Amino acid sequence: MVGTFNTVEEGIIGTKTLEPKLVFLDVKIKNKTGFDYLKQVGDINFNIVFTTGFEIYAVEAFKFSALDYLLKPIDKEDFHASVLKLKNVDENSTLKNKIDVLFHNLKVNNTFQRISIATIDGYLFIEVSDILYCKADINYTHIYTKQGDKITTSKTLKTFEKLLLNNHFFRVHNSRLVNLFYVKKYTKGKGCYLTMNDNTKIDVSIRRKDEFIKKFIDLS
Numbered sequence: 001m002v003g004t005f006n007t008v009e010e011g012i013i014g015t016k017t018l019e020p021k022l023v024f025l026d027v028k029i030k031n032k033t034g035f036d037y038l039k040q041v042g043d044i045n046f047n048i049v050f051t052t053g054f055e056i057y058a059v060e061a062f063k064f065s066a067l068d069y070l071l072k073p074i075d076k077e078d079f080h081a082s083v084l085k086l087k088n089v090d091e092n093s094t095l096k097n098k099i100d101v102l103f104h105n106l107k108v109n110n111t112f113q114r115i116s117i118a119t120i121d122g123y124l125f126i127e128v129s130d131i132l133y134c135k136a137d138i139n140y141t142h143i144y145t146k147q148g149d150k151i152t153t154s155k156t157l158k159t160f161e162k163l164l165l166n167n168h169f170f171r172v173h174n175s176r177l178v179n180l181f182y183v184k185k186y187t188k189g190k191g192c193y194l195t196m197n198d199n200t201k202i203d204v205s206i207r208r209k210d211e212f213i214k215k216f217i218d219l220s
Helices: 008-018 034-040 056-065 076-088 092-106 157-163 206-219
Strands: 022-026 047-052 068-071 114-119 122-127 131-137 140-145 150-153 169-173 176-179 183-187 193-196 201-203
Touching: 008 034, 022 034, 034 092, 047 056, 047 076, 047 092, 056 068, 056 092, 056 114, 056 157, 068 076, 092 114, 092 122, 114 150, 131 157, 140 157, 157 169, 157 176, 169 201, 169 206, 176 201, 183 206
Parallel strands: 022 047, 047 068
Antiparallel strands: 114 122, 131 140, 131 176, 140 150, 169 176, 183 193, 193 201
16 A cells, blocks of 8 residues: 545545555545546546445446445455456556546436446447347346347346346346337237337246336336
């Protein structure tokens, strides 16, 4: 550890003087925030791990941005895992894009508009509104967009279900999570199914049917 600072102003001076490789950044710093620090510090050529208590909205924003964070009180194992990850992966190459996504989403109330998706080649940064549906493939998820793209990530469908819960997504089947805004038609019957805007047909499981109909009607 090369230094600790208790205000945004001290942190900025310390960063420029000490040139750290990794900064643990609190969300609340006196009467300012870690976001104030990021906006004022200039070029960010170091990795960042946010530390926070119960700022649920900020935690959700970190998840959408794929930025590392630790919840207080900080668990020793979580701390070591976070440091080890940053040792083994070059996070710096996409950090600016992740922070851009974070700042964009922090301006929005209740729902987030952009998401960082980890792929085999790095990260993709897309609009949540571009996602038609997500399809589970064991421990992978295929994300289909309205532009016709298919994005594969090693995150599970359950991860995206939790992440997109407040963005009008609904898990209609064990293996399908749909954007309700892009459901073109609901066909009822013994084997009920949806027709999406791209004409993809998606089965709706019997046990999820009633909840889907309620959410779909509420959205209409």
